[in-house]
Amino acid sequence: DGGITQSPKYLFRKEGQNVTLSCEQNLNHDAMYWYRQDPGQGLRLIYYSQIVNDFQKGDIAEGYSVSREKKESFPLTVTSAQKNPTAFYLCASSPRTGWNTEAFFGQGTRLTVV
Amino acid sequence: GDSVTQMEGPVTLSEEAFLTINCTYTATGYPSLFWYVQYPGEGLQLLLKATKADDKGSNKGFEATYRKETTSFHLEKGSVQVSDSAVYFCALSDPDFGNEKLTFGTGTRLTIIP
Numbered sequence: 001d002g003g004i005t006q007s008p009k010y011l012f013r014k015e016g017q018n019v020t021l022s023c024e025q026n027l028n029h030d031a032m033y034w035y036r037q038d039p040g041q042g043l044r045l046i047y048y049s050q051i052v053n054d055f056q057k058g059d060i061a062e063g064y065s066v067s068r069e070k071k072e073s074f075p076l077t078v079t080s081a082q083k084n085p086t087a088f089y090l091c092a093s094s095p096r097t098g099w100n101t102e103a104f105f106g107q108g109t110r111l112t113v114v
Numbered sequence: 115g116d117s118v119t120q121m122e123g124p125v126t127l128s129e130e131a132f133l134t135i136n137c138t139y140t141a142t143g144y145p146s147l148f149w150y151v152q153y154p155g156e157g158l159q160l161l162l163k164a165t166k167a168d169d170k171g172s173n174k175g176f177e178a179t180y181r182k183e184t185t186s187f188h189l190e191k192g193s194v195q196v197s198d199s200a201v202y203f204c205a206l207s208d209p210d211f212g213n214e215k216l217t218f219g220t221g222t223r224l225t226i227i228p
């Protein structure tokens with residue numbers, strides 16, 4: 001079955017540590033995205049990539065980093081510079097065919113700082 | 115910039131009641147409009163979409179009509195079920211930016227009681 005797989009589902013991080021969230025898709029989509037979801041704030045775009053080896057900052061990129069070395073993979077690193085990392089993180093992908101195509105989402109990773 | 119405003123939640127209805135969740139938008143271009151649904155602990159799934167004025171998107175008994183004159187895309191269902199309990203997000207994609215600019219509302223939590 002085609003889809004997007006995020007791992008792990010739950011992640012705990014100590015203060016000052018970097019952590020990496022995994023996102024893999026087998027939909028052959030060119031574009032991939034990372035969103036952060038906080039209660040009462042909807043989804044906010046962190047980073048996006050429309051092609052391998054290229055990515056752009058979204059609205060809240062500070063304290064995060066990404067890479068896109070393979071078409072199917074778009075890992076997100078939450079660095080120690082991110083002051084409030086506790087949130088639900090969602091990865092998505094879409095075909096790079098235009099602005100009216102839907103985005104497909106993974107199941108999410110809940111990150112908690114302890 | 116682009117923005118989406120949804121009615122405040124949470125919304126609680128009895129089974130078989132009529133549902134309306136209001137959504138209005140502001141966009142610089144001529145956007146596509148979407149409703150996504152998020153079930154507990156999961157990622158988002160596309161519920162329906164509309165790409166031009168007066169288009170009606172529909173799926174699983176839900177409907178929404180793209181009203182350019184009122185910049186609205188209200189979600190409706192004639193008879194809700196307990197299984198419809200979820201968080202609903204209105205979103206837009208602006209052609210000026212392409213699919214990377216999927217802008218979400220804050221979400222409306224819907225609970226259906228038997």
